[in-house]
Amino acid sequence: MPRYEIRFGGFGGQGIVTMAVVLGEAISLVEKKECVQTQSYGPEARGGATKSELVIDDVEVDYPKVQAPDVFVAMSRAAYLEYIDGLKDDGILIIDEDLVEIEGDLPDGIKIYKIPATRIADTEIGVKQATNIVMLGALTAITGIVTPEGLKQQIVERWPRFKETNLKALELGLKAGREAVPFSA
Amino acid sequence: MTESTPVLKHPMAKYIRSDRQPFIYCSGCSIGIVTGMIARAIDNLDLDITKTVIVSGIGCTGRTSGYFKTGTYHTTHGRAIAFAEGVKIANPELEVIVVSGDGDMAAIGGNHLIHACRRNIDMTVICINNFTYGMTGGQFGPTTEHERYSQTSPAPVGNIEHPFNLVKLAASSGAIFVARWTAVQARRATKSIEKGIQKEGFSFIEVIGACPTEYGRMNRFGDGVTMHKHLLEVAEIQNGLPPHEAELDYENRIVCGEFVNIEKPEYTAVLREMHKKLKE
Amino acid sequence: MPERVMFTMGDIACAEGALSAGARYFGGYPITPATEIAEWMSKRMPEVGGAYVQYEDEIASITSVIGASWTGVKSMTATSGPGVSLMLESVGLAVMTETPLVIVNIMRGGPSTGQPTRGQQGDIMQAKWGSHGDYQIIALTPASVQEMFDQTVQAFNLSEKFRTPVFVLADETVGHMRERLVIPDEKDLKLEYRKLPTVDPSEYLPFKADDDLVPPMGLFGSKYQFYATGLTHDERGYPSDKENVQIELVTRLNDKILKNSDQIIDLERFMLDDAKIAVISYGTPSRSAKKAIRDAREEGIKVGMLRLKTVWPFPEEQVAQLASEVDHIIVAEQNLGQVYYMVKAYASPTPVHLMAKPAGMPQLPHEILDKIKEIKSI
DSSP states (O other): OOOEEEEEEEEETSOHHHHHHHHHHIIIIISOOEEEEEEEOOSOSSEEEEEEEEEEESSOOOSOSOSSOSEEEEOSHHHHHHHOTTOOTTOEEEEETTTOOOOSOOOTTOEEEEEOHHHIIIIIISOGGGHHHHHHHHHHHHHOSSOHHHHHHHHHHHOGGGHHHHHHHHHHHHHHHHHOOOBOO | OOOOOOOOOOTTGGGBOGGGOSOSOOTTOSHHHHHHHHHHHHHHTTOOGGGEEEEEOSSTGGGGGGGBSSEEEEOSTTOHHHHHHHHHHHOTTSEEEEEEEHIIIIIITHHHHHHHHHHTOSEEEEEEEOSEETTTTOEEOTTOOTTOOBTTBOTTTOOOSOOOOHHHHHHHHTOSEEEEEETTOHHHHHHHHHHHHHSSSEEEEEEEOOOIIIIIHHTTOOSHHHHHHHHHHHEEEOTTOOGGGOOEETTTEEEEEEEEEOOOOOHHHHHHHHHHHHHO | OOOEEEEEEHHHHHHHHHHHHTOOEEEEOOOTTTHHHHHHHHHHHHHTTOEEEEOSSHHHHHHHHHHHHTTTOOEEEEEOHHHHHHHHHHHHHHHHTTOOEEEEEEEEEOSTTOEEEEEOOTTHHHHHHSSSSSOOOEEEOOOSHHHHHHHHHHHHHHHHHHTSEEEEEEEHHHHHOEEEEEEOOGGGOOOOOOOOOOSOGGGOOTTOOOTTSOOOOOOTTSSOOEEEESSOBOTTOOBOOOHHHHHHHHHHHHHHHHTTGGGTOOEEEESOTTOSEEEEEOSHHHHHHHHHHHHHHHTTOOEEEEEESEEESOOHHHHHHHHHHOSEEEEEESSSSSHHHHHHHHHTTSOEEEEEOOSSSOOOHHHHHHHHHHHHTO
């Protein structure tokens, strides 16, 4: 697989950085691909626009930051507006449909997936903090960037105490991703 | 019977680098007396000199460490306590003694002093307070009294600022042992230094000294002998007095004694406990 | 400990490198973007029987590190540019008293408070010239998470070998990015430890150097007595205001780095063998340059890179040699030109072009590619 770039955007406290880190761990440690995770953050510990990114490659990753993401996962309006620039033509945009509305011009051929990750975490699991795992499940189903097994293994290893909740979140996210119908802007 | 010339040797000479004599101190200065106090305290406690570390900062008093025959270090200005903290934490078996002046410890090193009091790392800090920056020629410092003259607080007003009372400062910052003596109360001061060394925690001993060359000259206090006589006259021993009452009025009354003597968990002991817990 | 594999941050790789090198004392003060090193150390140091100590400021932090080092414990601090500004006084003290220690600077935007969460490479000259007086420094510039580990180990080795403070200068991107890190089995790590004196204590001259210009180090608590001072001192360690003592001491302190520079300088030659244009870069921009060079090579442009893994002592001879091999040199660094001036000094008459970027994002690969094409068309 050639260089593949993923960008996550949201507000502080949503676990945006953690999403990229756990996915990076699964890709790097479980599936043994080359992978670099970076982030940018402001002075706010909560709120504000947060961005976290992954670059995945079969060979050594040279430039470590995302230049034109293949996928952008947007989980807040502010992050959507701030970080939508640069999304590749024919790229994938995944939004939490309760938090982000499509605004402004989008690149050509974009496939948009709407995943109600926060709602699923809140109502179906009862743990809002599991939103990022739901979204990771959806991302995995939509892009195939990591195997569900690889991601599952890493999630369990990272948070053994929350195994049950997280695996449920992952399953629901995978399901939401599989069932999501892409549409264009 | 062979004839031998009697050699006069100071009983404390064994701790002092003879190849660095004479001391740089002026005649009439108190720093030599305090150097003797430290040597006697080490001797009285029979400390293993190879396990004793003496640290000082910059200034006349800052030169003290270099006269001792043990592991000694002369830091940059104000940093003696910070250096000593690293030494003690890295090797808690060492006996760490810091000796420096009022400017070094209470002005440029003031922040390190108060935080070291709070942190409570086992060491003994001796501050020779002669109310001035002697080595640079006699400028006012953090303990110079209001309206005293110095090279930077000239007539007609003298010092515009007000001094720290180092006993109050150290006590309120959390030192577990705080004492003040004048340089002429050598036996009492030596005892306090010994107590400070024996206490497990941060001990602070202020020794009021004379700088006849600079501070004394500019404030017409007379020569070294006169200044030391004065210290004896105004020293008022009040052991156990609450530290906030330990006043220092150079002209009339210098309250001396041991004002704080408490127990509090010591940093390196707690750290060793932590190591033990983590091993279990 | 056997080999371990982690997906982790540069800052944490650096901390683990220090622990693997045998560091057992960390004195520091929290500062973005180096806090992760402090946080990691606060947990890990006690686990290995060491100490994490948080001081009232960076001045106390580094001075305590000097104190700890004189007990024989490998010691370090980690900070960012504003913290280094405060530490520079004691960098001079460590140089003067020949104290092994490691200072990690996770470089952020400056001057002053600057951009705490954004990276830059603005502290290259600060590391070299920040403290007063004539001295040399060793500074390493890692470009990946693995190098954060490896070069921190190397920083300790060099500091021990040459009894001198060593900087690890990592830009924020390297400090905060996560990559796979392989921590080698401790048996496979080559570690240095300072020379200790072997003479009879009565004959010990604490600042008398051996042929390698480095004196064996007496330690607190050992049988050796010594006086170490920031004042100019003779071989006995005694202060002196004599001219010859000053000249001899300062010359030796400089020479022990400069004359041993072949043991210190670490460079990567990337696609340089037939290159007509050379990029000189370090840290994150060097990764952009790699991509740009690969792309340029696909277009048939003969370009390569000399990547500096150490910036101080400066690789004067290697840069001069490179300049004789190529037609142009491009210096890409995340500042307004610091290494650039050093390259210019040694590359003459080969033209040297600066690609400056005094901001949080390094030069992008396509920007460097454009520059390469522009230079090729000259």
